[in-house]
Amino acid sequence: MKPSKDIIFALATQKGKSGIAVFRISGKGSHKLVKSISSKKKFKTKLTSLNNILDGKNIVDQTLTTFFKSPKSYTGEDMVEISCHGSISVINKITKTLLKKQMRLAEPGEFTKRALMNDKLSVLEAETIIDLVNAETENQRKIAISNLSGSLDKFINEVSNKLKKLLADIEAIIDFADEDLPKEIYKNITEQKKNIIKKIENILKKSSLSSQIYNGFTITIIGKPNTGKSSFINYINNKEVSIVTNIPGTTIDLVTSTLDILDDKYTFVDTAGIRKYKNLIEKIGIERSLESAEKSDLNLVFLKNNEKKNYSEIKSKIFVKSKYDTNKKKINGAHSISSVSGYGIEKLLKTISIQLKKKPISGPVFSRERHIESLNNALILLKGLDLKEIDISAENVRRSIMYIDGIYQKFDIEKILDIIFSDFCIGK
Numbered sequence: 264m265k266p267s268k269d270i271i272f273a274l275a276t277q278k279g280k281s282g283i284a285v286f287r288i289s290g291k292g293s294h295k296l297v298k299s300i301s302s303k304k305k306f307k308t309k310l311t312s313l314n315n316i317l318d319g320k321n322i323v324d325q326t327l328t329t330f331f332k333s334p335k336s337y338t339g340e341d342m343v344e345i346s347c348h349g350s351i352s353v354i355n356k357i358t359k360t361l362l363k364k365q366m367r368l369a370e371p372g373e374f375t376k377r378a379l380m381n382d383k384l385s386v387l388e389a390e391t392i393i394d395l396v397n398a399e400t401e402n403q404r405k406i407a408i409s410n411l412s413g414s415l416d417k418f419i420n421e422v423s424n425k426l427k428k429l430l431a432d433i434e435a436i437i438d439f440a441d442e443d444l445p446k447e448i449y450k451n452i453t454e455q456k457k458n459i460i461k462k463i464e465n466i467l468k469k470s471s472l473s474s475q476i477y478n479g480f481t482i483t484i485i486g487k488p489n490t491g492k493s494s495f496i497n498y499i500n501n502k503e504v505s506i507v508t509n510i511p512g513t514t515i516d517l518v519t520s521t522l523d524i525l526d527d528k529y530t531f532v533d534t535a536g537i538r539k540y541k542n543l544i545e546k547i548g549i550e551r552s553l554e555s556a557e558k559s560d561l562n563l564v565f566l567k568n569n570e571k572k573n574y575s576e577i578k579s580k581i582f583v584k585s586k587y588d589t590n591k592k593k594i595n596g597a598h599s600i601s602s603v604s605g606y607g608i609e610k611l612l613k614t615i616s617i618q619l620k621k622k623p624i625s626g627p628v629f630s631r632e633r634h635i636e637s638l639n640n641a642l643i644l645l646k647g648l649d650l651k652e653i654d655i656s657a658e659n660v661r662r663s664i665m666y667i668d669g670i671y672q673k674f675d676i677e678k679i680l681d682i683i684f685s686d687f688c689i690g691k
């Protein structure tokens with residue numbers, strides 16, 4: 264696939280009132296077209312110039328304009344960036360002026376797509392850029408920026424080379440008679456196989472944690488009615504999310520709220536109180552609470568008294584006793600908090616964060632379904648290798664190389680691009 268020859272442009276910043284807005288323009292001939300609507304006629308590349316954008320003889324806006332010469336630009340093509348004033352009227356007028364010059368609006372991710380096609384970026388780097396643009400929490404940003412250094416490509420390359428060496432050794436068994444082969448070859452192959460499996464398993468383990476960093480951790484709050492569950496949710500959300508009353512059974516369905524605590528994303532699920540139900544709606548509510556507890560990464564169990572043993576079936580939990588402001592009696596093994604005074608809440612949130620993230624993640628991690636699936640497919644093939652069936656083994660190693668190389672290679676490029684760019688934003 265060749266990148267299209269059109270000159271494309273897009274607003275790279277959000278449309279709306281702001282101090283400045285940035286337009287990006289890319290494509291062969293873009294320099295000439297921008298000069299034809301500029302007060303300045305000579306530009307040095309990569310140097311920002313004060314420049315009036317013109318509509319005929321009329322000034323549209325006073326801008327800072329920067330020219331980038333191919334191949335030294337984000338897309339690898341000739342590019343221009345125009346920083347203009349960020350009002351809606353300026354943005355609209357510049358858009359119209361550029362459209363009049365036979366440039367067209369870029370599709371989402373089209374700049375990065377061109378960068379990819381012009382070998383300015385690898386497929387993995389393009390995906391990492393999406394992650395960086397979409398990062399909402401500090402830890403999401405940290406993973407994305409560390410992946411941007413090319414560490415994912417390096418990992419894939421390494422595994423791919425190890426697999427090719429393994430394949431060569433297996434093929435040697437097929438091609439040569441036993442007496443010509445080194446004695447240790449079977450042991451050696453088994454050793455190599457184990458190493459590669461371990462390498463892939465390790466990165467998959469790390470990656471499953473990273474997917475929680477991307478998608479957030481889920482925490483369900485359960486306990487008897489009136490133990491202060493909804494009040495706690497409201498306290499940490501700083502607003503009314505759940506209805507709070509002293510009538511037991513007020514919360515009858517799951518109420519979720521997502522927030523950023525200590526650099527990570529958490530989804531809290533407030534549930535119906537666990538008690539003997541009085542009607543069918545309440546019964547369903549209680550069943551849903553338990554289902555949610557089963558699926559979540561951690562549960563906060565709010566206690567009334569010392570009824571801890573009621574919750575022995577609940578996995579991964581922290582006990583909480585609320586209303587410390589009115590009752591200072593502590594329960595052994597439970598966190599005392601108050602949603603009125605805020606007592607103990609910061610400490611509880613810290614405990615939650617420590618419990619969920621045992622170790623900080625370092626080094627390359629894969630966060631996309633596409634990558635995880637390919638790594639898993641390769642892993643299954645490798646684990647099933649049986650050297651007694653040498654021809655099948657060779658074929659399976661070949662297939663696992665295809666899975667691994669598929670993560671960063673450009674074959675199947677159209678399909679991969681569709682997946683990658685479906686969640687891209689315009690102007691990137």
Ligand SMILES: Nc1nc2c(ncn2[C@@H]2O[C@H](COP(=O)(O)OP(=O)(O)O)[C@@H](O)[C@H]2O)c(=O)[nH]1
Pocket residue numbers: 487488489490491492493494495506507508509511512513514536565585586587588589600601602603604
């Ligand atoms: N004094 C005090 N009252 C609380 C606290 N948390 C909740 N309550 C009160 O306890 C009652 C039940 O609270 P709620 O959050 O609805 O409990 P839930 O049924 O477990 O969700 C309400 O009247 C709340 O105002 C707290 O920390 N201190």
Ligand SMILES: [Mg+2]
Pocket residue numbers: 492493494505506507513514534536
């Ligand atoms: Mg409630």
